[in-house]
Amino acid sequence: MKINNILAITTILTTIGLAIPVQAAQTEDLVNLLQSNNCPVCNLSGANLSGAHLAGADLRNANLAGANLEGANLEGADLAGANLEGANLTGVFASDASFFLANLNNANVKDAHLVSAELTGANLAGTNVREANLLGVNFR
Template sequence: MKPPIIAILGLLTPFLFTSQVKAANPDHIEQLLSTRYCQGCDLSGADLSAAHLIGADLRDANLTGANLTDANLEGADLTGANLEGANLTAALVTNASLNESNLNSVNLTKAMVFDADVTGASMISLILDEAQIFNTKISIGGEQE
């Protein structure tokens, strides 16, 4: 009798000690890509690399850990969005609204951030290697422009 119990416990053990991983809602990804409207959507961990999200409405969306490498976010509204840990390497973020958004630990390596509004945004541990930032209140120390 003991061997079957041990076998069952052996099969269940990985499930007992794993933390829940929240993943993007596939319906929300489809909605965003087809309509560019996804206010309040769960896009956490989504692969949106090279996506054309020009003028997208992503207000209050959860983009935690999303891959937005090479994405075009020109004119996108990300007011109140959570982008913590998102990868925006080489992304184009022009005339975008990032008001009150969470930009903590966002990777903006080689990104182009022009005329973006970051009023009230949290920006702890931004990665800005080779980023081009103009007319946007993001800087590394010193005076803000």
């Protein structure tokens, strides 16, 4: 019985110990983005960026899976190769933004403003684009 308790406690402590560095890295990446508007290849998965002003941000190859970007300003942002799987982009303003080869699988882009955005090679499987403004979007 004692061995099972020790094993359970060890498992819990190991899990907590492994989670703390990941959360710290995410927090550091988030602070970096909000201060410098520059965060390529960073981990922002699940981040709450609703209403954030990220115009011209460098988010190339960033992990934004499950992030909440509702109403964010991404005008001219570079999200080439970014992972936005399951992200909430409802009402986002992303005209002239690049989503070249980005993963938007199951993302919600409802009511988004994507005028003249670059979506060449983007994965749009399951993406909700209902009522999105896609005027001049490049889907090549």
